[in-house]
Structures are given as C-alpha cells and as structure tokens.
Amino acid sequence: MLTSLLIKYPNATLQNHYPTQLAFEKIWFTNLNQDEFIGIDESDISQDEVELLKCLFTELDIKHNHLNDSLHAKEWFNYLYKKGPVPPHGEKEYRIIHFILNGRSDIQLMREAFLNLLPHHATLVLLDEQKGLIIEERNNFILDEEQLESISHVIETDFYMSMAIFIGQFQRINKDFIRSFQYECEMFYYAESSYSSPYIQSVATVLPSLLLKYLPGEWKEQVFGTISQIFEEDTELIHTVKAFLENQSNISQTAKKLFMHRNSVQYRIDKFIEKTSIDIKSFQGALLAYLALLAFESDNLHKK
Incomplete structure (x- = not known):
C-alpha cells in the first residue's frame, strides 16, 4: 500500500528495511508489518496530509537518530x-x-x-x-x-x-x-x-542476585535461614565475610580493605565457620555464603 503513495509523492524514498540514515527533512512512515518504509520530503507534504497518514500508518520516531x-x-x-x-x-x-x-x-x-x-x-x-x-x-x-x-x-x-x-x-x-x-x-x-x-x-x-530473585521464599528460608539469623545477631560479621569473599578469600587483602589487623579478620572468619559449619575458604562454601549474603542484603534493603 505504501507503494501507491509514490503516485502522490514521486520524490519519496521507498525501501523494505528500517532507514539507516534518517534526514531531518524527511517524514518517515511504515506499515503494520514494518516491512516497508517510506520517507516523504517535508516540503512535499502538508500538515493535514501528515495527520491523515498517521491515521493509516505508523510514523517513525527519529529522535534517537537526531x-x-x-x-x-x-x-x-x-x-x-x-x-x-x-x-x-x-x-x-x-x-x-x-x-x-x-x-x-x-x-x-x-x-x-x-x-x-x-x-x-x-x-x-x-x-x-x-x-x-x-x-x-x-x-x-x-x-x-x-x-x-x-x-x-x-x-x-x-x-x-x-x-x-x-x-x-x-x-x-x-x-x-x-x-x-x-x-x-x-x-x-x-x-x-x-x-x-x-x-x-x-x-x-x-546474575547471582537476579537468580535469587526468582528462588521461592521457602527455599531461601530453608537454605539461608541459619546464616541470616547469624547476620542478624552480628552485623559486623556481614562486612567481614563480604570483604573476605570479594577479595578472593585472602586474609591479608581483606584486612587491608577493612583497615583491620590480620588476626582480627582471621578470628571473625573462623567464628563464622564455627557457627555455620560452612567452610568459606573452599569454593563451594564461599558460593553458598555469598548467595546467603546477597539474599540477606536484598531482604533487608528496605530497612536501610
């Protein structure tokens, strides 16, 4: 149907793909299937004709190309x-x-x-x-x-x-x-x-926190409940464990990040392992603790 418009607007540009170069002086329309596109020079069309064509076709928004x-x-x-x-x-x-x-x-x-x-x-x-x-x-x-x-x-x-x-x-x-x-x-x-x-x-x-978003609440409670309770009771432990995991489980780097003595960091990590029975020095344990940490932060974000 757009082809027939060439009779009325012989200087128009007709093509079957989205225009790669949208000129300011052209007004572009496409059909319902968006498999034909026509660009009509502004000098060749009146405002009333534009409004009529907008009722029949979709006018392209050229803002982004500007x-x-x-x-x-x-x-x-x-x-x-x-x-x-x-x-x-x-x-x-x-x-x-x-x-x-x-x-x-x-x-x-x-x-x-x-x-x-x-x-x-x-x-x-x-x-x-x-x-x-x-x-x-x-x-x-x-x-x-x-x-x-x-x-x-x-x-x-x-x-x-x-x-x-x-x-x-x-x-x-x-x-x-x-x-x-x-x-x-x-x-x-x-x-x-x-x-x-x-x-x-x-x-x-x-991705980890996005996946947790779709994890059923009862699963979160079952898997992370004990760790969340420990974080509730000892908020300082949250920062230590998070810094430890984000610094490749390196005690010295964690201590430097937190401006703490190395022995203090080691004490807190050992305390977490003792309370949860999760060895966060191993990859599997670190992954579980990290997911639990993300879940706890997400659940308590509104409290901050």
Missing part, C-alpha cells in the same frame, strides 16, 4: 532497536556497555565529552539525554573496569552527574546477538533498580 550524528551509531541503533540491517562487522566480536546518568545535561556537550574519552574502536549510541550504549569491538586494548571508572569520574566532575555502568559480554554478531542484548538489558535494569549508589556491574556480578 541524538546520534554518526552513520555507525545510527546503524547500531537501528539494528538493536528497530530490526534494521546488521552493521558492517566482519568476523569480529563485540560487547555492549550500558550506562545511565542520574541527571540531564546539554546533549551535544555530553556527546563530545564521551567521544573524547572513548577509544577509537568504541562507538557511542545515545538513547536519550540520560541513557546510552558503548559498542566495543574486541581488540588488544579493550576497556577495563579501571578505565570505565575513570570515564565515570570525568563525567561526574564535568557534569555533576553520577554514572551507572553495566558491562556486557563479547560475542559474534549472529542470530542470537539481539536476544543476548535483550537479556543484558533486563539485567541492567534489574541492577539499576536494586543498587541505590553508582556502580559498575557485569553479567557475573548481577
């Missing part, structure tokens, strides 16, 4: 969100780093700041004035957590806004790429709603 001025960024946005064609990629692997800012700023200044901070192999895709993606191509100099923290610090210093970051996994662009991206979006939004302070998270850090 936010992204590079062709590569538009291609990635259209691929991830609009069922557009796959961006040129060769056989390389890519990962997607999600971020969200806790405020709004001048979008042009924000874009320039990011482009100056990001390496050449990374593509910035803005979703709105607060959210965006960093598409990173795998090479020998990928962004590590320390570099992302540095970027976050610069943004916070220059724009007075904190930044939450979620690091996706590297993978080849294939039929499963979009689905994996959608799962990572869900994990990011879960982390965003679960952590009150700025953070850098990843699949590895978010």
Whole structure:
C-alpha cells in the first residue's frame, strides 16, 4: 500500500528495511508489518496530509537518530532497536556497555565529552539525554573496569552527574546477538533498580542476585535461614565475610580493605565457620555464603 503513495509523492524514498540514515527533512512512515518504509520530503507534504497518514500508518520516531550524528551509531541503533540491517562487522566480536546518568545535561556537550574519552574502536549510541550504549569491538586494548571508572569520574566532575555502568559480554554478531542484548538489558535494569549508589556491574556480578530473585521464599528460608539469623545477631560479621569473599578469600587483602589487623579478620572468619559449619575458604562454601549474603542484603534493603 505504501507503494501507491509514490503516485502522490514521486520524490519519496521507498525501501523494505528500517532507514539507516534518517534526514531531518524527511517524514518517515511504515506499515503494520514494518516491512516497508517510506520517507516523504517535508516540503512535499502538508500538515493535514501528515495527520491523515498517521491515521493509516505508523510514523517513525527519529529522535534517537537526531541524538546520534554518526552513520555507525545510527546503524547500531537501528539494528538493536528497530530490526534494521546488521552493521558492517566482519568476523569480529563485540560487547555492549550500558550506562545511565542520574541527571540531564546539554546533549551535544555530553556527546563530545564521551567521544573524547572513548577509544577509537568504541562507538557511542545515545538513547536519550540520560541513557546510552558503548559498542566495543574486541581488540588488544579493550576497556577495563579501571578505565570505565575513570570515564565515570570525568563525567561526574564535568557534569555533576553520577554514572551507572553495566558491562556486557563479547560475542559474534549472529542470530542470537539481539536476544543476548535483550537479556543484558533486563539485567541492567534489574541492577539499576536494586543498587541505590553508582556502580559498575557485569553479567557475573548481577546474575547471582537476579537468580535469587526468582528462588521461592521457602527455599531461601530453608537454605539461608541459619546464616541470616547469624547476620542478624552480628552485623559486623556481614562486612567481614563480604570483604573476605570479594577479595578472593585472602586474609591479608581483606584486612587491608577493612583497615583491620590480620588476626582480627582471621578470628571473625573462623567464628563464622564455627557457627555455620560452612567452610568459606573452599569454593563451594564461599558460593553458598555469598548467595546467603546477597539474599540477606536484598531482604533487608528496605530497612536501610
């Protein structure tokens, strides 16, 4: 049916994929199946005709393409969100780093700041004035957590806004790429709603607490009940055990992190093992204690 519009608008652009370059001077419409797209020059159509076509077809929102001025960024946005064609990629692997800012700023200044901070192999895709993606191509100099923290610090210093970051996994662009991206979006939004302070998270850090969210309450009570009761009775033990697990079960590193004497840390760890009969120095014991800790923190988050 869109083809018939060419009779009325002979200068229009008709294609069967989501437009990769949306010009400001064109108004785009698509059909119900989104398998045909037509772009009509603003100079060729009246406002009444636009309103009529909006009743018959879906007008495309080009806001995001205004936010992204590079062709590569538009291609990635259209691929991830609009069922557009796959961006040129060769056989390389890519990962997607999600971020969200806790405020709004001048979008042009924000874009320039990011482009100056990001390496050449990374593509910035803005979703709105607060959210965006960093598409990173795998090479020998990928962004590590320390570099992302540095970027976050610069943004916070220059724009007075904190930044939450979620690091996706590297993978080849294939039929499963979009689905994996959608799962990572869900994990990011879960982390965003679960952590009150700025953070850098990843699949590895978010997945355990996300799995616990869907664990039945009676299972939590049965498996973690004893440990939760011990944490209730001794709140200092929570911080020690958490720091111990996050520092690869290393007593010296834990003591340095907590500004405690090594013997004091050792005493508390031994105390926890004695009370729970869980050897958190072993991998299996550490995993169980870590899940119990996450469950306890989640259940008591509203009390803080």
